[in-house]
Every structure is written in structure tokens, then in C-alpha cells.
Amino acid sequence: MAGQSHFPDTIFALSTGGLPSGVAVIRISGQHVAPALEGLAGGVPAPRRAVLRRILDAAGAPIDRGLVLFFQGPESFTGEDCAELHLHGGRSVVSATLAALAALPGLRAAEAGEFTRRAFINGKIDLTGAEALADLIAAETETQRRMALANAEGGQAQLYSGWRHRLLHARAMIEAELDFADEADVPGSVSGTVWADMAALAQEIGNHIDGYRAAEIVRDGFRVVLVGAPNAGKSSLLNALARRDVAIVTDVPGTTRDLVEVALDLDGMKVLVTDTAGIRSTSDVVERIGVDRALEAAARADLVVQLIDPAGEVAQACGDWDAPTIRVWTKADKGGTPEHEGQAISALTGIGMAELIAEIARRARGAAAPAGATVPSRLRQVELLRACRSHVKSALRDGHGLELRAEELRLAGDALGRITGAIDVEDLLGVIFSEFCIGK
Ligand SMILES: Nc1nc2c(ncn2[C@@H]2O[C@H](COP(=O)(O)OP(=O)(O)OP(=O)(O)O)[C@@H](O)[C@H]2O)c(=O)[nH]1
Ligand SMILES: [Mg+2]
Numbered sequence: 001m002a003g004q005s006h007f008p009d010t011i012f013a014l015s016t017g018g019l020p021s022g023v024a025v026i027r028i029s030g031q032h033v034a035p036a037l038e039g040l041a042g043g044v045p046a047p048r049r050a051v052l053r054r055i056l057d058a059a060g061a062p063i064d065r066g067l068v069l070f071f072q073g074p075e076s077f078t079g080e081d082c083a084e085l086h087l088h089g090g091r092s093v094v095s096a097t098l099a100a101l102a103a104l105p106g107l108r109a110a111e112a113g114e115f116t117r118r119a120f121i122n123g124k125i126d127l128t129g130a131e132a133l134a135d136l137i138a139a140e141t142e143t144q145r146r147m148a149l150a151n152a153e154g155g156q157a158q159l160y161s162g163w164r165h166r167l168l169h170a171r172a173m174i175e176a177e178l179d180f181a182d183e184a185d186v187p188g189s190v191s192g193t194v195w196a197d198m199a200a201l202a203q204e205i206g207n208h209i210d211g212y213r214a215a216e217i218v219r220d221g222f223r224v225v226l227v228g229a230p231n232a233g234k235s236s237l238l239n240a241l242a243r244r245d246v247a248i249v250t251d252v253p254g255t256t257r258d259l260v261e262v263a264l265d266l267d268g269m270k271v272l273v274t275d276t277a278g279i280r281s282t283s284d285v286v287e288r289i290g291v292d293r294a295l296e297a298a299a300r301a302d303l304v305v306q307l308i309d310p311a312g313e314v315a316q317a318c319g320d321w322d323a324p325t326i327r328v329w330t331k332a333d334k335g336g337t338p339e340h341e342g343q344a345i346s347a348l349t350g351i352g353m354a355e356l357i358a359e360i361a362r363r364a365r366g367a368a369a370p371a372g373a374t375v376p377s378r379l380r381q382v383e384l385l386r387a388c389r390s391h392v393k394s395a396l397r398d399g400h401g402l403e404l405r406a407e408e409l410r411l412a413g414d415a416l417g418r419i420t421g422a423i424d425v426e427d428l429l430g431v432i433f434s435e436f437c438i439g440k
Contacts, residue, residue: 006121007030007031007080007118008031008106009030009106009107009108010028010029010030010031010032010033010036010106010107010108011028011029011030011107011108011109011110011111011114011115011118012026012027012028012029012098012101012102012107012108012109012110013026013027013109013110013114013115013438013439014026014094014098014438014439015027015084015115015439015440016089016439019089019090019091019094020089020090020091021089022088022089023086023087023088023089024086024087024088024089024090024093024094025084025085025086025087026084026085026087026094026097026098026101027082027083027084027110027115027439028082028083028084028085028101028107029076029077029078029080029081029082029083029110029115029118030080030081030106030107031080031081031106032104032105032106032107033070033080033081033082033083034070034081035104035105036083036101036104036107037068037070037083039056039058039104040055040056040085040097040100040101040104041053041054041055041056041068041085042054042056044070045068045069045070046070047070047071047072047075048069048070048071049069049070050067050068050069050086051067051068051069052065052066052067052068053065053066053067053068055068055085055087055097055100056100057096057099057100058100058103058104063087063093063096063097063100064087064088064090064093064096064097066085066086066087066088067084067085067086068083068084068085068086069083069084069086070082070083071083071084074122074124077115077119077124078115078118078119078122078124079118079119079122079123079124080118080122085097109438110438110439111438112433112434112436112437112438112440113134113432113433113434113435113436113437113440114433115439115440116130116133116134116433116436116440117130117429117433120421120429120433126154126157126420126421126422127419127420127421127432128151128156128157128160128377128381128419128420129151129152129154129156129157130421130432130433131151131377131378131381131432131435132148132149132150132151132152132156132377133148133152133436133440134435134436134440135147135148135151135152135219135377136148136149136152137436137437137440140265140270141218141265141268141269141270142268143218143268143269143270143365143368143369143371144218144219144270146371146372147215147218147219147369147371147372147373147375147377148377150372150373150374151374151377155372155374156374156376156377156381156419156420157420158374159208159374160416160419160420161420163201163204163205163388163416164413164416164417164422166197166198166201167198167201167392167409167410167412167413167416168413169194170194170197170198170409171406171409171410171413173191173194174191174194174402174405174406174409175406177191177402178402178403178406191402195396198392198395198396198409199396201392202389202392202393202396205385205388205389205392206389208374208375208376208385209376209382209385209386209389211369211373211375211376212375212376212379212382214367214368214369214370214373214375215369215375215376215377217302217364217367217368217369218269218270218368218369219270219377220270220272221263221270221271221272222269222270222271222272222302222303222360222363222364222367222368223272223274223300223301223302223303224271224272224273224274224301224302224303224304224305224360224364225273225274225276225294225297225298225300225301225303225304225305225323226238226273226274226275226276226305226307227276227279227294227298227304227305227306227307228278228279228306228307228308228309228330229253229278229279229280229308229309229312230253230254230255230277230278230279230280231251231252231253231255231278231309231312232278232307232308232309232312232330233307233309233330233331233347234247234256234275234276234278234307235247235248235249235255235256235260235275236249236330236347236348237275237305237307237328237330237345237347238260238262238273238275239347240347240350240353241262241264241273241357242262242264242273246260246262246275247260247275253278253280254277254278254280254282254284254287255278256275256276256277256278256290257277257286257287257289257290258277258290258293259274259275259276259293259294259297260274260275261273261274261275266357266360266361266364267357267358267361267364267365269361269364269365269368271360271361271364274297274301276290276293276294276297276298277290277291277293277294278291278294279291279294279295295321298321298323299320299321299322299323301321301323302323302324302363302364302367303323303324303325303326303360303363303364303367304321304323304324304325304326305325305326305328305356305360306325306326306327306328307328307329307330308327308328308329308330308342309329309330309331310329310330310331311331311334324363326342326343326359326363327341327342327343328342328343328344328345328356329342329343329344329345330344330345330346330347331346331347331348332344332345332346332349332351332352333346333348333349333351334346343355343356343359380419380432381419384415384416384418384419385415385416385419387411387412387415388412388413388415388416389412391408391409391411391412391415392408392409392412394408395408395409395412
């Protein structure tokens with residue numbers, strides 16, 4: 001069977017990473033999979049059974065021996081007939097096999113994200129599921145992985161389809177009220193419960209949208225900015241956190257001018273730590289730009305860590321930022337006792353470092369979406385959610401007629417449909433699937 005494909009081409013790609021590797025998996029999808037396996041592997045294995053076969057080139061000469069798996073559409077990732085060849089991950093093995101596949105009629109190399117795109121078009125996953133798969137492949141930390149997995153397993157799809165269902169139900173009740181408005185025995189308060197539910201829905205969508213920043217923190221990282229007077233020990237702290245020499249450290253005040261950023265995995269959370277120029281008023285043009293950048297970075301931070309050398313100059317007024325700020329006293333190995341509250345650390349000996357890292361990780365977790373929460377993961381989704389909520393709110397306004405209010409609910413449902421790809425998204429697909437690597 002040729003699966004449910006509408007695509008003339010059968011696509012193939014190396015789906016595993018860099019070569020050489022122990023094993024390389026080549027994936028094939030489309031209506032010509034079975035004939036391709038006949039030629040390449042001497043036959044089509046029973047679906048979902050791994051069999052060891054010789055892989056042959058077009059002239060019948062052996063390329064390698066490997067496992068061959070066949071997935072009959074629609075029970076496959078793409079919904080089409082699919083196959084996987086698990087080969088030895090040598091460059092020559094892979095290139096000879098890809099060349100043999102390209103020589104077969106109807107086959108061509110896949111574009112980035114093309115397998116997932118076919119899965120979407122064949123109804124195997126919705127757009128939020130596809131986006132979550134891209135996130136899962138990109139996930140570097142445990143929290144990123146958990147969030148992506150929850151969405152890949154249909155968390156968002158279920159939530160939005162529940163909301164669409166409520167919108168449909170509300171419209172049906174309103175239509176009924178419109179149709180039977182003239183008759184005496186209409187259950188008059190039908191729309192009363194409907195509007196209460198729509199008000200609740202607007203609230204739920206609002207809460208869900210509020211979760212986006214927390215999701216962004218998981219996906220893109222919790223932004224920590226180190227600020228303080230020159231020589232406070234900011235660059236030394238950055239290097240200690242990164243466990244390598246990222247930033248230049250000298251005893252010259254004003255060493256750092258640019259922003260220096262490192263991405264860390266702190267206790268499963270992605271944390272971006274930025275070192276900045278020491279803040280002071282200066283006539284040096286370059287340093288002044290550095291100070292401006294430091295203050296801008298602090299303004300964008302999720303957490304500011306303000307470093308103070310107890311023996312150093314009293315930090316000058318540091319400017320304004322909204323982010324929560326923790327004070328850290330540096331160079332604790334020198335024994336100067338801080339007079340004020342705050343953590344004491346030494347980047348040199350490691351005193352207090354574990355406590356500081358734990359505190360940053362605790363705050364990052366507090367700001368991030370909780371594990372397994374269903375949250376919007378893309379600005380695209382948030383924009384449509386905002387549109388949806390604004391239509392629901394318009395519908396709730398009593399001023400205009402019932403027909404118009406029902407129409408607003410229809411538009412609200414359409415916005416949700418665009419998030420999952422149930423309606424009208426052709427123009428978006430290129431953008432969404434280009435995020436993927438080849439072979440997915
Ligand atoms: N004893 C001791 N010295 C430190 C410690 N941390 C930094 N220093 C020294 O303090 C001086 C300044 O350190 P930096 O890390 O360059 O300070 P900074 O805040 O980045 O300074 P600017 O980039 O000029 O703003 C250097 O001589 C460091 O070796 C520490 O924990 N203990
Ligand atoms: Mg520095």
C-alpha cells in the first residue's frame with residue numbers, strides 16, 4: 001500500500017548526526033518505499049520487524065549489512081510508507097547508500113523538516129506537536145526537554161481543541177436562541193450560561209498567555225546579569241561559573257567593556273549569565289558605551305547580581321532596573337567582613353559559590369514554567385491566542401446584536417484553529433518547518 005500520501009516524490013535523508021558514528025539511520029518516506037527496498041535490500045520486510053539485510057547498490061554490489069525496518073502507511077511517523085536503514089555510520093557507507101537511493105525512480109533527498117511536514121499534512125500531528133518536536137530536538141536542558149515533551153505529547157493540542165469545542169458549543173446555543181426567538185417555549189436563559197462560560201474562557205486564555213514568559217525562560221534561558229563597580233570581581237565570577245576563561249580579568253579597573261555572555265546548565269535550567277563593564281562615570285568613550293550596555297543588559301535581566309568588593313570603593317549609584325536583585329560580596333578569601341546582608345563569595349577559592357549557584361538556580365526555577373505545564377512555546381501562538389481572547393471579549397460586550405457576537409466567537413475559534421493548523425496555515429508552513437534539521 002502506498003500510504004495516504006498525496007506526494008509524488010519519495011524522500012530520503014540521513015536522520016542521525018555527524019559521521020563517522022557507530023550506527024547511521026537513513027529514513028525513507030513515500031509511495032516508492034516498497035520498490036526501493038526491493039532493489040536496495042532484496043525485499044520488503046514484514047511491517048515493524050527489524051531484519052538484517054545486505055544493502056546493495058544499483059549494480060547489485062554490496063554496500064553494507066544493516067537492519068531494515070518497514071512501517072506501512074498510515075501507521076508510520078509521516079503517515080506514508082516509511083523505511084529505516086540502520087547502517088554502519090561510515091562516511092562512505094552513508095554516501096554510497098544515499099547515492100543508490102537517489103538513483104531509484106521517484107526518490108529524492110528530503111528538505112529540512114520535510115518528514116515532519118508530511119506528518120502534519122497527513123494529520124499525524126498538529127502544528128503545536130510539530131513545533132514541540134523541533135523544541136525536543138533542540139532541547140539542551142532537562143526543563144527544556146520536559147516542556148517540549150509535554151507539548152509533543154499533545155498538551156497544547158488538547159487544550160486548544162477543548163477551547164474550540166466550548167466556542168462551538170456557545171455558538172450553537174446562540175444560533176438556537178436566534179432561530180427560536182419568536183417562539184414562546186424557548187429556554188430563555190440559554191445564553192446566560194453561555195456567556196458565563198465565555199467569560200471564564202477569556203480568563204483561562206489570559207492565564208495561559210501569561211505563561212509564555214515562563215516558557216521563554218525555559219526555552220531561551222533565564223537571564224542573569226552581573227553588575228558592580230570596576231574591579232568588583234564580575235569577570236572572575238563569570239569565569240568561575242563557566243569553569244573556563246571567558247572574560248579577561250586584570251587588576252585594572254575598567255577591564256571589561258563589552259557584554260560577555262555564557263550559557264550554563266544550572267540544575268537542569270538553561271541560564272544565560274552576562275558579565276558587564278564596571279559601572280562608574282568616566283570620560284573614556286569606549287568605557288562609557290560599555291557602562292550604557294551594562295545598564296541596558298540589567299534592564300532586560302530576569303535577575304541582577306550586584307557584586308560589591310567589601311574593600312573596594314563603595315559602589316556608585318547603579319542606575320535603575322526592574323529585575324529582582326541579589327547582593328553578593330566578593331573576595332571573601334581576603335577576610336573583609338561584609339557589613340550588610342548578602343551572600344559572600346570568593347571566585348578565587350570557591351567560598352560561597354555553591355550557595356550562590358543554588359540561589360540562582362532556585363530563582364530560575366521559580367520564574368520558569370513548571371515541569372510538564374502546558375504553555376505556549378512560540379510568539380506565533382501567543383499572537384493567535386491574543387487574537388482569540390480579544391474576539392471572545394468583543395463577543396462578551398452586550399452592545400451589539402447576537403449575530404455579531406456569534407460571529408466574534410467564530411473568529412475566536414478560527415484563531416485557535418490556526419494555532420494547531422486545523423485551518424488556513426499554508427503560508428506559515430515554510431517558516432515552521434524550516435526550523436528543523438534535514439532528516440526530521
Ligand atoms: N583575592 C581575590 N581576588 C579576586 C577575586 N575575584 C577577583 N579578584 C581580583 O580582583 C581584580 C578584578 O577582578 P575582575 O574579575 O577583573 O573584576 P571586574 O569586576 O570584572 O572588573 P572590571 O571588568 O574592571 O569592571 C583582579 O585582580 C582579580 O584577580 C577573589 O575572589 N579573591
Ligand atoms: Mg570585568
